[in-house]
Amino acid sequence: MRLKYLLSTGLLLLSVAGADAYTVFVSNEKDNTVSVIDSETLTVTQTIKVGQRPRGIALARNGAWLLVCASDDNIVQVFDAKTLEFVKTLPSGPDPELFVLHPKGNPLYIANEDDNIVTVVDIEKGTVVTEIPVGVEPEGMGISPDGSVLVNTSETTNMAHFIDTASNKTIDNVLVDARPRYAEFTPDGAQVWVSSEIGGTVSVIDAKTRKVLGKVSFQIPGVNADAIQPVGVRIARDGKKAFVALGPANRVAVVDVASRKVERYLLVGQRVWQLDFTPDGKQLFTTNGTSNDVSIIDVEKLRVTKSVKVGRYPWGVVVAPF
Amino acid sequence: MIFARASSAGRRPFRAALSVSCAAMVLGTLSARAQETEWPCIQRKVVTLTAAQMWDGPDVDALTGWQDDAEMGRLIKLLVSRAYPMEKASESLERWLKAQPEPERDERLKLLFAGVLKTINDERALIMAGIERFQRRQRELSARIQEQGAALGALRETSASDEKARAALGAAEDRYKWDARFFAERQDAIPYACEIPVQIEQRAFDLARAIRGLMKD
Numbered sequence: 441m442r443l444k445y446l447l448s449t450g451l452l453l454l455s456v457a458g459a460d461a462y463t464v465f466v467s468n469e470k471d472n473t474v475s476v477i478d479s480e481t482l483t484v485t486q487t488i489k490v491g492q493r494p495r496g497i498a499l500a501r502n503g504a505w506l507l508v509c510a511s512d513d514n515i516v517q518v519f520d521a522k523t524l525e526f527v528k529t530l531p532s533g534p535d536p537e538l539f540v541l542h543p544k545g546n547p548l549y550i551a552n553e554d555d556n557i558v559t560v561v562d563i564e565k566g567t568v569v570t571e572i573p574v575g576v577e578p579e580g581m582g583i584s585p586d587g588s589v590l591v592n593t594s595e596t597t598n599m600a601h602f603i604d605t606a607s608n609k610t611i612d613n614v615l616v617d618a619r620p621r622y623a624e625f626t627p628d629g630a631q632v633w634v635s636s637e638i639g640g641t642v643s644v645i646d647a648k649t650r651k652v653l654g655k656v657s658f659q660i661p662g663v664n665a666d667a668i669q670p671v672g673v674r675i676a677r678d679g680k681k682a683f684v685a686l687g688p689a690n691r692v693a694v695v696d697v698a699s700r701k702v703e704r705y706l707l708v709g710q711r712v713w714q715l716d717f718t719p720d721g722k723q724l725f726t727t728n729g730t731s732n733d734v735s736i737i738d739v740e741k742l743r744v745t746k747s748v749k750v751g752r753y754p755w756g757v758v759v760a761p762f
Numbered sequence: 763m764i765f766a767r768a769s770s771a772g773r774r775p776f777r778a779a780l781s782v783s784c785a786a787m788v789l790g791t792l793s794a795r796a797q798e799t800e801w802p803c804i805q806r807k808v809v810t811l812t813a814a815q816m817w818d819g820p821d822v823d824a825l826t827g828w829q830d831d832a833e834m835g836r837l838i839k840l841l842v843s844r845a846y847p848m849e850k851a852s853e854s855l856e857r858w859l860k861a862q863p864e865p866e867r868d869e870r871l872k873l874l875f876a877g878v879l880k881t882i883n884d885e886r887a888l889i890m891a892g893i894e895r896f897q898r899r900q901r902e903l904s905a906r907i908q909e910q911g912a913a914l915g916a917l918r919e920t921s922a923s924d925e926k927a928r929a930a931l932g933a934a935e936d937r938y939k940w941d942a943r944f945f946a947e948r949q950d951a952i953p954y955a956c957e958i959p960v961q962i963e964q965r966a967f968d969l970a971r972a973i974r975g976l977m978k979d
Contacts, residue, residue, distance in 0.1 A: 662814025688808050710967050
């Protein structure tokens with residue numbers, strides 16, 4: 441009895457002690473691998489082989505499944521996020537680049553870069569629900585917190601396509617600056633932030649009226665405009681700060697959401713691409729495609745605390761709640 | 763999108779064995795892209811690397827004078843050589859720094875980085891110009907192959923009734939296939955060429971980190 445008590449108390453303590461440790465998954469586009477990082481020790485604990493040209497990466501089933509876009513294999517792969525064992529393959533349509541999961545956990549919306557469509561996939565059944573035609577070279581995918589509106593950006597058409605998820609029909613197209621890359625809703629669902637790699641801006645769109653409310657632009661002393669290429673965007677859960685990856689400017693911009701003013705530029709690794717917060721919102725991980733590492737930002741202090749070497753051309757990142 | 767690729771077409775290995783219709787498709791894609799730019803790499807072109815991209819240290823872009831220091835010049839040559847492992851480059855850097863007067867070290871490092879960046883930018887510009895030249899030739903070649911394709915179509919039509927056209931058809935088909943194969947093989951090379959500027963940028967960043975790490979301020 442006593443032993444049992446001690447054991448259970450010990451387990452409880454262990455689980456409390458590990459409460460802030462998360463698992464970070466990084467897709468390495470050139471190595472065809474995913475690096476697994478322990479957020480507490482900040483070391484790569486494992487590297488798993490995945491399909492060809494892994495880019496978009498996400499979690500499903502409340503973190504139990506790890507989904508990876510294997511772009512050159514034209515599939516989405518599902519792994520057990522804890523054991524890292526391969527579970528199954530999902531159909532994706534050709535050249536899947538980025539995807540977003542419905543907040544309810546199903547379906548998955550996949551941008552097919554080479555085919556100008558968004559493929560809607562039931563992840564449980566492993567079937568294609570429908571295909572939604574969009575602009576040329578679809579890439580960025582954002583979904584409203586209530587799951588009613590999906591936003592897809594098309595690289596060549598320079599538009600953010602608003603799609604009603606009930607009918608899977610496009611309800612509006614909003615013109616943004618050149619080569620839009622990523623779409624992110626504010627946590628209250630009121631705005632969509634769309635980054636434009638060539639335009640060098642982030643367009644802030646009213647989610648209801650679909651009017652562009654304003655644009656965030658970036659100037660970094662000593663860095664030429666052609667190197668400032670906004671890509672990944674993440675907005676903190678409290679909705680106050682947005683973090684924008686600026687590609688070969690090697691900076692992450694910290695933007696005040698209300699005023700849309702840049703507060704600070706943080707020097708990270710080279711060609712910073714995508715970002716993800718830890719579930720507690722305290723750390724932000726960035727993938728740096730040219731320096732082959734991941735930078736860790738202390739969100740409260742707005743300081744880069746460390747960089748961790750991963751595989752070649754790290755692209756996407758997602759943090760699991762365990 | 764980070765992974766170097768030439769174009770939507772170049773990304774997929776294109777082999778000579780592929781059908782002529784596939785070649786026409788690739789050519790069409792290339793012509794469309796050519797109107798946008800001569801830069802075929804997936805990474806958007808960044809003309810010059812600046813110090814502020816590489817580090818949080820002082821601006822060195824306007825600094826000159828490193829050319830007058832032969833020893834520094836030799837060191838720069840060694841540091842920027844990608845064949846020279848980075849660990850050895852760091853050791854050479856530290857050895858050189860120890861020989862510099864202590865109060866001047868930060869200034870010397872700044873000047874060194876200015877020289878490193880200028881040398882790297884010059885080399886990178888040459889390589890990027892080479893890639894664009896290559897792409898320009900591909901575009902010209904693609905236009906020629908398209909013309910050949912059109913001529914082939916006409917020859918095929920007339921060859922049914924014209925003896926001369928029938929004789930010319932075989933030679934024209936061979937030329938078309940060879941040119942298409944040559945084009946395809948060159949197209950396959952573009953993603954590899956696009957990796958060179960990336961490697962140069964990696965080296966610049968590593969050197970910036972190493973030099974900045976030795977500065978006191």
